[in-house]
Amino acid sequence: MLIYFLQRLVSVIPVALGVSLICFMLVHIAPGDPLTAVMPVDATAEQQAEMRAAYGFDKPLPVQFVLWLGNALTGDLGTSIASGRPVADEVMRAVGNSLILAFFASAIGFPLGILFGFLAGTYKNGVVDKVITGIAIAGVSVPNYWLGMVLVVIFSVSLGWLPSMGAGPGGSTEWAWDWEHLRFIILPAITLAAVPMGIVTRTVRALVADIRSNDFVTALYAKGLMSRHVVAHVIRNAAPTALSVVGIQLGYLLGGSILIETVFNWPGTGFLLSNAIFQRDLPLLQGTILVLALFFVVTNLLVDLAQPLIDPRIRRT
Amino acid sequence: MTEALVDIRNLNVRFHGARTVHAVNGLDLSLKPGEVLTILGESGSGKSVTLKALLRLLPEKRTAISGAMTVDGIDVMSLKGRALADYRGGTTSMIFQEPMLALDPVYTIGEQIAEAVCRHKGISRSAGMDVALDMLKKVRIPSPERRLKNYPHEMSGGMRQRAMIALALSCRPKLLLADEPTTALDATVQIQVLLLLRELQKEFGMGIIFVTHDIGVAVEISDRIAVMYAGTLIETGTTREIIRDARHPYTRGLLAANLHDVTPGTRLEAIPGAPPALDARPTACSFAPRCPEAGPVCSAALPPVLTPGAGRRVVCVPKADRFAGATSAAPAVNA
Ligand SMILES: Nc1ncnc2c1ncn2[C@@H]1O[C@H](COP(=O)(O)OP(=O)(O)O)[C@@H](O)[C@H]1O
Ligand SMILES: [Mg+2]
Numbered sequence: 001m002l003i004y005f006l007q008r009l010v011s012v013i014p015v016a017l018g019v020s021l022i023c024f025m026l027v028h029i030a031p032g033d034p035l036t037a038v039m040p041v042d043a044t045a046e047q048q049a050e051m052r053a054a055y056g057f058d059k060p061l062p063v064q065f066v067l068w069l070g071n072a073l074t075g076d077l078g079t080s081i082a083s084g085r086p087v088a089d090e091v092m093r094a095v096g097n098s099l100i101l102a103f104f105a106s107a108i109g110f111p112l113g114i115l116f117g118f119l120a121g122t123y124k125n126g127v128v129d130k131v132i133t134g135i136a137i138a139g140v141s142v143p144n145y146w147l148g149m150v151l152v153v154i155f156s157v158s159l160g161w162l163p164s165m166g167a168g169p170g171g172s173t174e175w176a177w178d179w180e181h182l183r184f185i186i187l188p189a190i191t192l193a194a195v196p197m198g199i200v201t202r203t204v205r206a207l208v209a210d211i212r213s214n215d216f217v218t219a220l221y222a223k224g225l226m227s228r229h230v231v232a233h234v235i236r237n238a239a240p241t242a243l244s245v246v247g248i249q250l251g252y253l254l255g256g257s258i259l260i261e262t263v264f265n266w267p268g269t270g271f272l273l274s275n276a277i278f279q280r281d282l283p284l285l286q287g288t289i290l291v292l293a294l295f296f297v298v299t300n301l302l303v304d305l306a307q308p309l310i311d312p313r314i315r316r317t
Numbered sequence: 318m319t320e321a322l323v324d325i326r327n328l329n330v331r332f333h334g335a336r337t338v339h340a341v342n343g344l345d346l347s348l349k350p351g352e353v354l355t356i357l358g359e360s361g362s363g364k365s366v367t368l369k370a371l372l373r374l375l376p377e378k379r380t381a382i383s384g385a386m387t388v389d390g391i392d393v394m395s396l397k398g399r400a401l402a403d404y405r406g407g408t409t410s411m412i413f414q415e416p417m418l419a420l421d422p423v424y425t426i427g428e429q430i431a432e433a434v435c436r437h438k439g440i441s442r443s444a445g446m447d448v449a450l451d452m453l454k455k456v457r458i459p460s461p462e463r464r465l466k467n468y469p470h471e472m473s474g475g476m477r478q479r480a481m482i483a484l485a486l487s488c489r490p491k492l493l494l495a496d497e498p499t500t501a502l503d504a505t506v507q508i509q510v511l512l513l514l515r516e517l518q519k520e521f522g523m524g525i526i527f528v529t530h531d532i533g534v535a536v537e538i539s540d541r542i543a544v545m546y547a548g549t550l551i552e553t554g555t556t557r558e559i560i561r562d563a564r565h566p567y568t569r570g571l572l573a574a575n576l577h578d579v580t581p582g583t584r585l586e587a588i589p590g591a592p593p594a595l596d597a598r599p600t601a602c603s604f605a606p607r608c609p610e611a612g613p614v615c616s617a618a619l620p621p622v623l624t625p626g627a628g629r630r631v632v633c634v635p636k637a638d639r640f641a642g643a644t645s646a647a648p649a650v651n652a
Pocket of ligand 1: 358359360376
């Protein structure tokens with residue numbers, strides 16, 4: 001067990017390194033000079049060279065990578081070209097906001113998805129299943145920015161119940177746990193929850209239906225169990241796979257959504273990323289992508305670590 | 318005469334869905350307490366369906382069951398809810414062909430046995446675990462204390478089947494249904510499990526309906542044998558009667574195909590042809606198209622039930638009558 005945990009932990013290192021390298025390279029592969037956006041149009045060659053040296057762009061790429069990685073490890077992701085503030089600060093604030101949004105979307109999407117999937121899988125091909133499958137397909141296939149706009153039209157524009165954009169009253173970007181702030185998060189959280197809810201529903205439905213078709217379920221009834229006891233067995237069998245699906249979806253949620261954060265002007269990582277792209281803010285872009293990618297790695301790691309705790313079949317391998 | 322433990326009268330099972338399947342047709346069967354009866358038949362003949370019907374395990378929505386089934390005085394057809402659950406595993410329990418598939422992969426063996434015991438006897442979990450340990454000893458699983466905490470995947474096939482038997486017998490049922498319990502096992506393990514079953518049967522005194530397609534296994538374990546073909550029991554008798562004095566051409570064909578003292582090199586006399594589709598209720602002998610002895614009468618009407626002796630039953634047109642009235646009963650056959 002301990003060895004398994006250590007193996008998993010160690011196996012993350014090369015993945016994280018690879019991810020960093022890709023993040024670093026991505027921006028250098030993109031066409032155009034990263035500095036053109038911020039440089040005065042009439043800058044002289046000396047001014048350009050000076051600027052390049054200031055940002056370290058004059059060194060060979062491998063050296064730039066090692067320096068960048070070394071700094072990143074100490075929490076220094078460089079300075080935003082556009083705002084001049086440390087990238088780490090900007091990313092951390094955005095990450096905080098995205099996490100809050102992801103938290104609410106999770107609280108809506110996962111319990112609903114698991115419950116729906118369980119019901120649909122248990123009563124497969126019945127009316128309940130048809131209705132739930134319809135909702136799940138809609139959740140997955142309706143473009144979520146469109147869903148966001150529809151919600152805004154209904155609840156903000158027509159009914160005037162909820163604000164349409166921002167993260168707090170008066171354009172505040174600092175989160176607080178009160179109704180004034182909660183009002184702002186309801187619509188984006190619902191919008192963000194739609195896709196993971198649909199995916200979790202469909203996966204859990206297939207999973208539960210599959211488990212129920214096993215011989216051992218017949219055998220459970222054969223030994224005299226009632227439906228409610230059998231449900232407990234189905235849950236314990238479904239838990240490991242359901243958990244890993246939820247884990248992957250959680251990774252997506254934590255990454256924030258460029259489209260949804262843009263629609264709702266939510267100051268999270270997606271919003272930051274879109275700003276970084278449009279302003280060609282290279283260090284900000286690299287830092288944001290790196291942090292997002294590492295989120296994926298870490299959530300997957302956590303799922304991997306949690307799985308043997310609940311699934312005896314994995315424990316031995 | 319002792320009261321029968323199992324009495325099945327005119328059992329019919331039909332599945333409807335994309336395709337209608339008449340899986341069991343007019344099945345009559347009875348079993349005395351403590352008796353071991355084998356249902357012998359090739360794959361697809363309706364053996365598993367018969368056992369599942371006895372535990373009411375067939376999918377309710379897609380299945381039409383008719384007839385009467387009584388087990389230990391309980392009218393099985395009318396059971397529902399809690400009474401049905403009490404009957405399952407309490408009065409009648411079942412062991413399955415593939416124990417790997419029939420055990421819950423994420424519960425320990427101990428938990429799975431204790432769960433059944435607690436459910437039926439209403440005792441505490443730890444008392445249930447004690448019973449489970451006891452049962453593992455009874456089926457002679459080595460180091461039972463350790464095996465109690467094993468998951469099914471941590472055991473060998475033979476061990477799993479022993480655990481399945483322990484589970485099935487943990488609530489002291491009056492009737493045990495065994496659906497090809499040794500088919501998935503190696504030959505040597507197969508014999509051990511059969512011997513164990515026979516021993517436990519003597520100790521616990523329950524009746525067993527054993528299902529197999531293997532005549533050797535049937536002879537090994539049973540007091541009586543019922544031969545099933547295409548959803549119908551075509552011949553019933555004591556093991557001795559079936560081996561020595563099979564009356565139905567299908568039974569004789571099966572025996573011929575399984576003779577063990579054939580000279581090497583000679584071909585076994587397998588029965589040519591394939592079993593019929595089950596999409597309609599039979600109106601004649603289902604075996605007639607494959608029967609080497611069939612006459613026109615055999616494919617014209619349902620065969621009569623002959624009772625050549627007490628407890629003996631053969632569903633076949635007597636040899637002398639197979640061609641009788643051929644010209645009138647069936648359309649003339651062009652020579
Ligand atoms: N749940 C079901 N739905 C439809 N057909 C079934 C079902 N279970 C069994 N059958 C059909 O009933 C027939 C008898 O099956 P079974 O009793 O499993 O045969 P076996 O003698 O090999 O155990 C087969 O043709 C099978 O396809
Ligand atoms: Mg079968």
